[in-house]
Amino acid sequence: MFDITGKKSWFFLISAVVILIGIISLASFGRLQGGIEFSSGSMMSVDFEQDVSSSELKAELANLGYNNAIVQSVEGGNFYIRTDKLSDEKKAALEAALEAKLGNLEETEFHSVSPMVATETANNAIIAIAIAAIGILLYVTWAFHRMPKPFAYGTCAVIALVHDALVVLGIFSIFSALWDWEINLMFITGILAVIGYSVNNTVVIFDRIRENQTRGINPDFEVVVNSSLVETIGRSLNTSVTTFFVVIALLLFVGASIMNFAVVLLIGIVVGTYSSICIAPQLLLVWEKGEWGKILPSLRSAPAKTKGG
């Protein structure tokens, strides 16, 4: 039988490294760019008849006094332009000026969000994520209330979901630095979906641990956890594969406008599957055995073990 639990120190190390890289990326590439839903402003999508390059458009916008405008090229002559909140008059003037310099354009989309609404949306998004964490803590604790330490199950599930959110955020910050991607409402929706997905997997594994523990297959909790993981790993991977397929299809065919969302889901499925196998049950084991102090020392012994075996 595979020894999954024996490698838990490695899993913790890998996660710690990935999260650390994410944090370094977050810190060194500056703040993550919030979408207009969260930081107010105007965003328009324009389609130029003639060939216009992104740098031409940026230069022209700077000329017109929009120095901090953000230009995102979609395809062909299609761009997203993000500016401070534009009034009707300013918008008309901006479009007229761009047409005069760069040829006819068609405004295909326009969004404008006032600061008041932006603050509200940002606050509510944070509240939603907090409620999600608390809700899952309470639910998982309740679902496993017949077990000796139900709170451990809840807490480990929540630590795993915080882990997922951190990893997704970290990886996303790299994309954000590369391609000006924004943290928008769809990103938050994606994060919540990932949280749900990951906890869903975790609960399936916990359920098996509960069952094996109740049946008393082995007095050693480590063996119980390991057997449960081995028994459920087929299911965990298969479900991830099917979900991965459909999200890939979504990304390839629907593309640009829900790119952020699909990419978050894609990263999330991988990370969520990983954390539900390699983080949540392993933490539960550490908790159950009270071996918090041994996480680090075992790091040193783990390589020796693999060399020996």
Add this chain to the structure above:
Amino acid sequence: MARKNLMVLAVVIALFATALWIILPIQGERLGRQGMRLGLDLVGGVHLVYQAQFPEGATSDEKARDMDRALETIQNRIDKYGVVEPIIQKQENERIMVQLPGFTDMEAAKSLVEQTGFLEFREVEVNSEGNAVYLSEYLEDSPDGFFNNNIAGNRLFTDEGLNPLVFIEKDGAGNLTYTDEAGESVDIEEIRNEVDRISKLPDLSAAALLSWVPARGDDGTPLTGNLLMTAVPDIQSTATGIEAEVAIEWDETGSIIFDQIAERLYNSGPYGIPQRALGIFLDNSLLSYPQILESSYNGKASITGNFSVDEVERLSNLLESGALPMPLEKPPLYEEKISATLGANFIDMSLLAGLIGIILVMIFMIAYYRIPGILASIALIFYGTLVMALFKLIPVTLTLAGIGGFVLSIGMAVDANVLIFERMKEEFRAGRTLGAAIETGFNRAWTAIRDSNVTTFIICAILFWLGSSIVASAPVMGFALTLFIGVAVSMFTALAVTRVLLRLFVGTRLAQRISWFTAYSRKEQ
């Protein structure tokens, strides 16, 4: 057992047939639902959210009543524009959300919603040439000429914001006094400076600095748009060409008051020259000030001004639908416009994505799980049909994010089946027959299916709350709703449909070939 299973199968097939009947034709009408409802990001349109401005001290009851009236008024205005399925909703008690699918003229949409539409009549003072009199003329020339000595009246002048600037009152002896709102006398020099400043403002409202008093009936009732019965566009040919105007008809009270005012204004000047005209003000700006040429109108009149045919149509629509009970804050809190050309492509592409996703999942399931995989694929087709039928019936407004939620749920839909099949594999390994493996497999997998899906429901509920608490709600709500329906239906199809189909094999010769039902036996052999 087999008989009961056949009955359940019959129910499942009937349900499938009904679902198929509901969704086909996609754009056709079934059970009162006309086609799929598509969100703004797919069909294009305008989405606006406004903050209502209530006077200070308005009670929550008054606010609620006014909000309901405002929604009704905006609905009336929009209905006349022929927008299909507009959504006009109250948000958080003091906000109004308007969604106009397929309507992409942002300016027209804004003016349609924003205009308060408060129609008011004021007696406007005119000089002997028939031109309106402004405050400056009172300050420059001897004002006596403008006043009929027989009438002891007062005049109200407003600044650019239409706040009272000065009241001019004439006593019986013909002397003028200049007072402010509180009745304190004011310095004429100050007023002159103020007038200088205001008249230099670029976009001065036509009503500012005009000499007027509200037009009231003999009992003091003001003449306003609330007393209108009808307002229809009308075209009159005159000596100078065609003139577009709005023909109005007053209700009973309105007719009486209008005639009382007409009689007074008709006789207001000496020698048949009216000294006051009837100013028509819409949202505090002057449309025109026609002179009253008859003493009695019997409840009918027309609103003139240099209107184009379009303007007349808009104005009559505005007047017919009535005034908003309160103004809306401008600019709107949130505005969004999406052109219709974007959406058509998205729908095709996401259908394709859904289809390819389903096919990939099926190939995987069949390759990995053999016959159960085929049954799970059949259940997946059933799943897709049932979900689409629910989308049409509820109806769920499909947005891009909503379709994303649906596609995602396809991947997750087989999860319950995967759980069950993996369980069955273990049962086979323990030496059970097909029938026994099916029953224990389903029973043992149930707690995991239930407990794990509850977490997804919790997330859906939180997303739904987030969607309902914010202004740009459509994507979040759409995703939450489709994911919820998807997961709920997938539990049903995985548990009911796959089980019924699997049981059909129990007791047949095929049941002996365990290797057709699981990947496990082959490896062992």
